[in-house]
Amino acid sequence: MKKIFVFCVLLFLFGSSVWASSNVPLTAQDHPDDDGSAIDLSWKYEGELPFSIWIERSKDGKDFELISKIAPAKTYITDGKNIKPGNQYYYRLKFVDAQSNIMASTDIVKAKSEAQWFNSRRTPLLVMVIILSAAILYFILSARKGKHLFIRKIAGLDTIEEAVGRATELGKPLLFVPGIMDLDNIQTLAGLNILSHLAKKVAKYDSTLYVPVSKSMVLSTAKEIVKEAYLKVGRPDAFDSDSVFYLTDDQFGYVAGVDGIIVREKPAATFYLGAFYAESLILAETGFESGAIQIAGTAMPSQIPFFVAACDYTLIGEELFAASAYLSDQPNQLGCLKGQDVGKALILITIFVGIILDIFGVNIITNFLQMK
Amino acid sequence: MALTMERLGVWIGAALTFAIYSFLYKDNPVYKIAEQIFVGISAGYWFIYTIFNILKPNLYTPLTSDFGNNTLLVLPAILGIFMLCRLVPKINWVSRYAISVVVGTTAGLALIRTLQSDVITQMSETIMNPFSGPNAAVILGKWILIIGTTTGIIYFFFSKKHTGAFGATAKLGIVFLMISFGAAFGYTVMARISLLIGRLQYLLGEWLGIIQP
Numbered sequence: 076m077k078k079i080f081v082f083c084v085l086l087f088l089f090g091s092s093v094w095a096s097s098n099v100p101l102t103a104q105d106h107p108d109d110d111g112s113a114i115d116l117s118w119k120y121e122g123e124l125p126f127s128i129w130i131e132r133s134k135d136g137k138d139f140e141l142i143s144k145i146a147p148a149k150t151y152i153t154d155g156k157n158i159k160p161g162n163q164y165y166y167r168l169k170f171v172d173a174q175s176n177i178m179a180s181t182d183i184v185k186a187k188s189e190a191q192w193f194n195s196r197r198t199p200l201l202v203m204v205i206i207l208s209a210a211i212l213y214f215i216l217s218a219r220k221g222k223h224l225f226i227r228k229i230a231g232l233d234t235i236e237e238a239v240g241r242a243t244e245l246g247k248p249l250l251f252v253p254g255i256m257d258l259d260n261i262q263t264l265a266g267l268n269i270l271s272h273l274a275k276k277v278a279k280y281d282s283t284l285y286v287p288v289s290k291s292m293v294l295s296t297a298k299e300i301v302k303e304a305y306l307k308v309g310r311p312d313a314f315d316s317d318s319v320f321y322l323t324d325d326q327f328g329y330v331a332g333v334d335g336i337i338v339r340e341k342p343a344a345t346f347y348l349g350a351f352y353a354e355s356l357i358l359a360e361t362g363f364e365s366g367a368i369q370i371a372g373t374a375m376p377s378q379i380p381f382f383v384a385a386c387d388y389t390l391i392g393e394e395l396f397a398a399s400a401y402l403s404d405q406p407n408q409l410g411c412l413k414g415q416d417v418g419k420a421l422i423l424i425t426i427f428v429g430i431i432l433d434i435f436g437v438n439i440i441t442n443f444l445q446m447k
Numbered sequence: 448m449a450l451t452m453e454r455l456g457v458w459i460g461a462a463l464t465f466a467i468y469s470f471l472y473k474d475n476p477v478y479k480i481a482e483q484i485f486v487g488i489s490a491g492y493w494f495i496y497t498i499f500n501i502l503k504p505n506l507y508t509p510l511t512s513d514f515g516n517n518t519l520l521v522l523p524a525i526l527g528i529f530m531l532c533r534l535v536p537k538i539n540w541v542s543r544y545a546i547s548v549v550v551g552t553t554a555g556l557a558l559i560r561t562l563q564s565d566v567i568t569q570m571s572e573t574i575m576n577p578f579s580g581p582n583a584a585v586i587l588g589k590w591i592l593i594i595g596t597t598t599g600i601i602y603f604f605f606s607k608k609h610t611g612a613f614g615a616t617a618k619l620g621i622v623f624l625m626i627s628f629g630a631a632f633g634y635t636v637m638a639r640i641s642l643l644i645g646r647l648q649y650l651l652g653e654w655l656g657i658i659q660p
Contacts, residue, residue, distance in 0.1 A: 083635040227608050258549045295533055296546055324497075325489030331467070331482045339476040353639070380632035383625075391624065393603045401605075406640055416606040422570060423600055429574030430593065444571035 103186035111160025111190030122295030125170035211414030218406030231388025248283035248341035254349025266349035268399030359385035405441035
C-alpha cells in the first residue's frame with residue numbers, strides 16, 4: 076500500500092511536470108501578405124513570468140536549433156530568419172528562468188511559409204492608383220481630342236521669359252541648377268522638364284545658359300535636353316556642349332563650384348529647380364548677393380523656407396511638378412495635372428466624409444486606409 | 448613620420464577652412480584655389496568611391512564569383528555599357544535606353560512610395576473626431592491639423608483660379624504652409640549652427656589644441 080502511495084505521488088509529480096512543460100498553447104502560421112519569408116508565432120502563457128523565452132526551430136521536427144531569445148512579456152513574434160518560401164518549419168518555445176531552467180514549454184507545431192501574389196494591406200493603394208490612373212487617362216484623352224483644360228497661373232513661371240530677355244539685353248548668362256540628386260529623384264526630372272522650356276527660350280534669344288550638374292546621369296540627360304531644345308527652335312549649330320558640365324558628386328564641392336560660377340560669371344538669372352539639401356541657402360544667398368533674378372522650386376520641405384527667403388519666386392512642392400505641364404501645354408502633361416486635381420478632390424471628399432463618420436463613431440474609412 | 452603627416456593634414460585642413468571662409472569677404476584668389484582643390488579632389492574621390500563601393504561589390508564581384516545566381520545583374524551591366532556609349536558620337540543614342548529605364552522606373556516607384564507614405568498616411572491621420580479630446584489644447588490641435596491639411600490641398604489645386612471663397616481658402620492654406628516653413632527655417636538654422644560649431648571645434652581643437660576635441 077505504501078509502495079503504491081509513493082508510486083502514485085511520483086506519478087503525479089512526473090505527470091504534473093510533464094503537463095507543466097507542455098501546457099502553453101502555441102500556434103504557427105504563414106505571415107500574411109508577404110513573399111513567403113516569414114512565419115508568425117503566437118502563444119498564451121499564463122504561468123509565473125519567466126526570465127526569457129527561447130524560440131527553437133527545426134526543418135524536420137527533430138533537430139531543433141535556438142533561433143532567438145526574447146523578452147518574457149511577449150506573446151507573439153514574426154520569425155523572418157532565413158525562411159524560404161514553400162518550406163515547412165517546426166517550432167517549439169521554452170520558458171526559462173534566470174538559471175536557464177525550463178519552467179514550461181510548448182508542443183511542437185509546424186507551419187509552411189508561402190508567398191502571396193497580392194498584398195491585401197495595399198488595397199487602399201490599389202484603389203487610389205486605379206482612380207488616379209483612370210482620371211489621368213480620361214483627361215489626357217480629352218485634351219487630345221482638343222478639349223481646353225484650364226490651368227491656373229503659377230507665379231514665377233512667366234518670369235522665365237522676362238529673365239531670358241533681361242539676360243540677353245545685359246549680355247549676361249543664365250544659370251540652371253538641377254539640384255544634387257540623381258535621375259532617380261522625381262524632383263530632378265521635374266526640374267529637367269523646366270530646363271527644356273528654358274533652353275528653348277535661351278536658344279531663341281541667343282543667350283548663354285550654364286548648367287552645372289553633380290551626377291553623371293543628370294549630365295547625359297541635361298545635355299540631351301538642351302541639345303534637343305536648340306534643335307527644336309532650329310538653331311542646332313548654336314548649341315555649346317560645354318554649357319552643360321559636370322562639377323563633382325560631392326554636395327559641398329558642388330556648391331563651392333556653383334558659387335564660384337555665380338560670383339565670376341554674374342548670371343542675370345539663376346534657376347534652382349530640383350531636389351536640394353543643405354546647399355539651398357548657400358546657393359540662393361550667393362545668387363541674391365550677385366543681384367540675379369532668382370527662381371527656385373523644390374519639394375524638399377526643409378529647404379523651401381530658404382528659397383522663399385532668398386529668391387524672387389519659389390515653386391512650392393507640387394508647383395514644381397505642375398510647372399512643366401503648365402509650360403509645355405502638351406495634352407499628356409495637362410491631362411496628368413487635371414487627373415491629379417481629381418485625385419485631390421477625392422482626397423478632400425474622403426477626409427470630410429471620414430471626419431463626419433468618425434464623429435458618429437464609425438471608423439470605416441480610417442480602418443480601410445490603415446487596413447486594420 | 449605618420450604623426451608629421453597627420454599634423455600636416457590638420458594644417459592643410461585649417462588653411463583650406465580659412466580659404467573657404469574668405470569668400471564671406473569677397474571672391475578672391477585664395478578662395479578660387481580652395482574651390483578648385485575641393486571640386487577636383489571630391490570629383491576624384493567620388494569616382495574611386497563609385498568604383499570600389501558601388502560597381503565592384505554590387506556588380507563585378509557577384510558576377511565574377513557566382514555568375515549563375517546573379518544572371519539578372521547582366522541587365523544593369525548592359526545598361527551601364529549603354530551609358531558609356533555616349534563617348535562614341537555615332538552610337539551615343541544608345542544611352543537613351545538606359546536613361547529611359549531609369550526615368551520610367553523612378554516615376555513608377557515614386558508614385559507608389561508617395562501615395563503610401565504621404566497621401567494615405569496623411570489622410571488616415573487627418574480623419575478624426577475634432578470634438579473629442581482630453582483637453583482643449585488637443586481639440587484645438589485637431590482642428591488646426593484638419594484645417595491646415597484641407598486648405599493646403601486646396602492651395603495646390605491647379606484647375607481653378609484662386610478667387611472668391613476658393614481663393615480665400617487657398618490663401619489660408621498658404622498661411623499654414625508659411626508657418627510650417629518658418630518653423631522649419633528655425634530648426635534648420637540650428638542645424639547649420641551645429642556645422643559651424645563643428646568647424647570651430649576642428650580649428651580650436653585639432654589645429655590649435657586650445658580645447659579638447
